[in-house]
Amino acid sequence: MARAVSTRRKIGFTVAAWVVALLIFFPILYTIITSFKSETEAIAGFSLVPSGTLESYAEVQAQSNYFKFFLNSVIIAVGSTILALVVAVPAAWSMAFSPTKRTKDILMWMLSTKMMPAVAVLVPIYLIFRDANLLDTRIGLTVMLMLINLPIVVWMLYTYFREIPGEILEAARMDGATLWGEIVYVLTPMAVPGIASTMLLNIILAWNEAFWTIRLTTTNAAPLTAFIASFSSPQGLFWAKLSAASTLAIAPILIMGWFSQRQLVRGLTFGAVK
């Protein structure tokens, strides 16, 4: 803004914004703090100063083999994202660079598949998975999440690819580039950032998906969502342990999320808000 802002106003806004932001962040902050408390400390009343013990973390790993769930989450989230990209990149590519009259219809139809409520197909999916022996397998869940996120992946890639100017291709062609040369030397370098942000957002969405991951797994393939949900059964007050498990479950994705804020808007609004 050209207009100078008075420092006093700026300080006022700063204080207000920080208070609100900290209030919103508080449940996460308190979870992290509680994870460094002992169980007796955790229920001893409100305190923002933990003793700093790591016993809850050790216990979570020892009792429930936390690392196995973590590994499942990684395999399923990353696996489904890579699968989706493999299928979606060519599709988005062709829609962005050689659109036809039907391209828009196809895109809208893909979006419409995302509108189907998961619970409406719970029964058939469950039965198919049961009969195909896919219940509680990583491969089954990976394919499932790939299908769920495929429309978002196609859409995000499409909005990114569409911004690559066509003139560049023409210029390359004039210089005698082959189709292969175009793809490798011209388009790929320009497409990589879009593909990377799509990947990031999709991993976040897959990591946090909490309907199919809970319903289609029991033990072997259960990711962190299912692991955390198992804490809901009343088994006493193990809040420090719950906090430690929660902190471990959200930390990697929280950090990835901070880096993908901008892409989040574009991806989740299907390009409607940029």
Place this chain on the structure above:
Amino acid sequence: MATRQTSTLARFMMAPSVILLFIWMIVPLAMTLWFSFQNYNLLNPGNVSFAGLFNYKFFYTDPAFFQSIWNTLVLVVGVLLITVVGGVALALLLDQPMFGQGIVRILVISPFFVMPPVAALVWKNMIMHPGYGVFADIAKFFGAQPVDWFAQYPLFSIIIIVAWQWLPFATLILLTALQSLDGEQKEAAEMDGAGFVSRFIYLTIPHISRAVTVVILIQTIFLLGVYAEILVTTNGGPGYASTNLPFLIYRTALLGYDVGGASAGGIIAVILANIVAFFLMRAVGKNLDK
């Protein structure tokens, strides 16, 4: 590149996505529709027969059905009200000049990245627990009786949790929209003596109205399917007080083993979602033409 060659190639490149999504959309939905007209219970799988509209009638006459539809609506509308009003206010605040704006943004957006079971359990145990939660600590500090949130206000408690998860989403999108507002327009309005209120009404609201529409539509799609938050907090209770339609279908299907009944519920959920989807598609489709 020859045009014909390109368009054949384009079709070939698109085929895997289209075929996969087509199967994913058609097969389970057709099965749900088929099951919804059958008497089919997993406890008695050898005895499947045509049921006509019985399953729909069964769902329709179940008192839990109307309560769950009502709860679904209350949940969706409640969360939308909180997140849209709160989101506009927060976005306006974050759009102001301040120190440490980057960190404030990160703090505000964070709840969106917390997986639903974690969000629900953290709120249930550490914030809203009647004995040891932070709210109870605050109440005790003021000498008041702590509230047993999930027993007394089960649906409201879930609304609070879900709103906390979605407020960052609304804020982020509305902030993005606000930041694309032309600074010169704002200045011109200020020079003409327009105060904050009239600038907000005549400049800001029209500018962000499309973003608000998008926020409402996308959130509605997700809010119609809220599941994990209910599963780990109230499990739908007490009674059916916090059971929404997805949760009722889940109960019928996996706890009652009633495939037919659950499928009828599923079809009702599809119809509900389609009404919303119709409007969302129009909002997004408009953008494609630009």
